[in-house]
Amino acid sequence: MPTSRYFDPCPPFPKDVPVLEIPQISFQQLQNGNHETTVSMFEACREYGFFLLDLIHSDEGATLLQDAEKMFELTTETFALGSETLEKHAYDPPRDLTGYKATGKLKTDDGKQDLMEMYGINQDDIVGNVSPRKNAEPIESRRNDIKQFILHSHTVIKTIQYRLDEQLGVSPGTLGSLNPLDETSDTSVRILRSHQQPAQQESSITLGGHTDFGTMTLLFNVLGGLQVLPAGRCAIVNVGDTTVEWTGGLLRSSLHRVIRAPGEQGSVPRQSVAYLVRARRNASMSRLKGGIIPPLGEGEQDETRSVRDWEAWRAMQIISGQLKPQTRGGNPILPKQRLE
Template identity: 25%
Template sequence: MNPNSVTMVDGYVPVIDLSARDSPSGRATLAEAIGRACRTSGFFVIVGHGVPPELIDRLHTATTAFFTLPDAEKDRIAHRPGFSGFRRSGGTTAQSLGQRTPPDLCESFGAHVTGELSDRERGELGDYQATWKLANLWPENPADFKDTWREYMTAVHALAADLLRLCSLALGLDEDHFDDKFDRHVSSLVANYYQPQVDEPLPGQLRRGAHTDFGGLTVLYQQDDRGGLQVLQGEDTWRDVRAVPGGFVINIGDLMSLWTGGRWVSTMHRVVNPERTDTSSRLSVPFFFQPNHDAAIKPLPPVAPAPGGRRPQAVIAGEWMALKTRKLFAPAR
């Protein structure tokens, strides 16, 4: 890995070139850069990741075509809980942290890796309500939507799995340390479609409210020519994360932060509204790489004290994520 393979976005979020990850020395250098990012901003951008550009383009085209269908056609696969199928409202993300805001200004469509399993296999994924226990519902139009999404999910899962191995190295662990916690993962791919804003948002209403991600790590595609994603630096400084052509934004979630004993940070982020003169739409597609539903997440030593001096407590991954999802999609009060 050459000295120019790590740059910075706005001085806070590094851009890391993964093209050297096939060599042991390259992987060691990449792990060091990833670990540094996860200790500071919790975010980094990757290029040289190997996901074919033409596949990303097909994903963008098919997904945008779906969201611009008439509402009646999209509603055929709607009215399901959580990150599954189509939703006219992507939920109220800030509610996952107990904050009350108006609903987020976006539509969403989601599918789970486990949604392709049999009824019996999905029935074994926890004895509680969870969105990953539902069979995927796929739109009939556009005709290539299902095949494109399944192909993309396979490619981005392989990328996420290798990023997790680099994370293991960054923590001073064997590369395969987390493998048995993700060998039956309940990951999801979710598309967020931010409609053109022709009406004034309500007070406190954003395209996506401030939140942290719930799980392991997130691999986010966002349009090259549309801004809006911001991450929180410190207590009150929001920093733009501009899209890097051909890149993915990566961030760790609450469970990975807990796993590291708080040494790595799950950082608050949001999607802000465009300028009032900007009536364009925006598409983002995060892949949420989530552990097995029954994985026990126990802090690795040394453990950093949580705010207020509390020590991080072990959780069961599925129970944690299901609770957060219920909060996110709970009716506003």
């Protein structure tokens, strides 16, 4: 496997820790339009909001794994600069999550400070939709590597969304058209690191419970702690809140958090790389029409805000404590909605 050199040095995952058995979906089969695989992915998006994406046996998948390995190298190089240097590129939430977030900026579920460092790299900056930003030096020196990771990740997400279109019964390309590469969005590559934690540490929560605001997330990680353990050839895919809104709650956005990696894995730093897909900024949050997507019910009002305004509003609600993140969606498909 292209990423085996990152998995091989890690302590083994404990055998006595329960692992969530979420479906493993072959990307090659999705590319080929395999109906059974497509249905399995759709049901995973409805029941769990997560699935493992097996990238082997696909040229595009193998390329993406190699890209991800370069992103892990970037993660190591970037965080080696230290927080004092990285703070010169600090992020400015909730409107702009591009840049560096030090540990301790967020509250965890138990009211303590988080233990996760992050650096968000804006897609528009890398692909040229906006004037270049000034990032930390390792990011500037690896702009082409990041661009390739974005291009290949976008291809994977577009394939997943195309197959979801089929299952939802909407026009081909509907979901993909809402997050194109050539229009401005808040899509980002996020590199993350948490330091090793003693087993007896008072709080084992590294990053508190949350759902992802965007459309979909593609995640690569090595150590446990997300309570979903991927194999070396897989990426984790999860559905975001925006997609839940667009589909009238048919798909699920699941609450998730990061805790101390279990067993001996907690003795080494935990790194991960995420491609967080957001819709184009001027896209509407209105529910999609057609197929099995339920129409608005009596008393329901369609969302009229743009994606960017809705996400900023939701972020402020969470920051102010007015809204508690929770699993959303996964509503049943009514018999009259099912496709023939």
